[in-house]
Amino acid sequence: MDLIPSNIRSLILDMDGVLWKSEEAIGNLPTIFARIRTRGLKVVFATNNGTRTPDQYVERLAGFGVKVEPWQVLTSSLVVAHLLKKRFPAGGPIFAIGESGLIAALTEKGFTPLAVEEAEKAQAVVIGVDRQINFAKMCEATLLVSHGVPFYATNPDKSFPTPRGIIPGAGAWFSVIVTATNVAPVYAGKPSPALIDEARRLLGTAKEETLVVGDRLDTDIAGGQAAGCPVAQVLSGVSSRGEGEAWRPEVDIIVEDLSTLVG
Numbered sequence: 001m002d003l004i005p006s007n008i009r010s011l012i013l014d015m016d017g018v019l020w021k022s023e024e025a026i027g028n029l030p031t032i033f034a035r036i037r038t039r040g041l042k043v044v045f046a047t048n049n050g051t052r053t054p055d056q057y058v059e060r061l062a063g064f065g066v067k068v069e070p071w072q073v074l075t076s077s078l079v080v081a082h083l084l085k086k087r088f089p090a091g092g093p094i095f096a097i098g099e100s101g102l103i104a105a106l107t108e109k110g111f112t113p114l115a116v117e118e119a120e121k122a123q124a125v126v127i128g129v130d131r132q133i134n135f136a137k138m139c140e141a142t143l144l145v146s147h148g149v150p151f152y153a154t155n156p157d158k159s160f161p162t163p164r165g166i167i168p169g170a171g172a173w174f175s176v177i178v179t180a181t182n183v184a185p186v187y188a189g190k191p192s193p194a195l196i197d198e199a200r201r202l203l204g205t206a207k208e209e210t211l212v213v214g215d216r217l218d219t220d221i222a223g224g225q226a227a228g229c230p231v232a233q234v235l236s237g238v239s240s241r242g243e244g245e246a247w248r249p250e251v252d253i254i255v256e257d258l259s260t261l262v263g
């Protein structure tokens with residue numbers, strides 16, 4: 001007996017804190033996904049983490065015994081590239097601070113990521129997490145944004161959890177540019193509805209038929225609600241039951257973990 005309302009036809013699943021915690025699976029993932037298949041639910045995985053490509057996630061999921069297709073994985077990098085494509089349909093040069101997930105997403109949409117020496121030519125700036133970030137990159141991005149070049153970011157997460165504690169997330173890095181220029185970026189990740197809207201487009205299901213599942217209230221749950229979908233909070237990650245019960249608008253389903261949700 002599962003806890004999913006009978007009208008639900010698809011799931012948009014967050015990964016970190018829902019499927020795994022660092023290197024450890026949360027529950028028996030092959031069994032969980034076998035139940036989801038039996039129930040006839042379509043699934044898209046939606047993550048604010050934009051550093052990896054969908055293929056890298058497909059591989060990671062396969063390592064946990066879950067077989068998925070690359071189209072089922074949506075990252076904030078793919079969605080920021082999608083937002084840029086809407087604004088610049090012909091593609092063009094972009095100054096991107098980010099890792100392979102962001103660079104590949106931009107290239108696939110017909111954009112040309114510029115080296116820091118050529119940043120001046122950019123028609124837009126995009127920032128995500130970049131473990132090779134440095135002073136020159138931040139200077140060029142700040143110069144461009146201060147000159148009025150459109151400013152985008154993958155996601156607004158201020159921090160990222162690791163086994164040792166939190167480290168700076170994309171939001172922490174772009175705050176340097178925001179502080180210097182007083183310009184805020186357009187971002188793709190949750191709680192912006194952009195990531196959920198795009199996931200739902202891939203799934204082809206109506207808002208009320210699409211359940212957004214995540215562990216964080218301020219990103220997953222807020223993003224699902226902003227997109228107009230029912231939401232389920234799992235308690236296997238960051239936010240607690242007390243925080244979930246206090247959240248407004250009310251969280252539709254609060255449940256121990258994904259295994260309990262899909263019964």
Ligand SMILES: [Mg+2]
Pocket residue numbers: 014015016017018214215216237
């Ligand atoms: Mg999470």
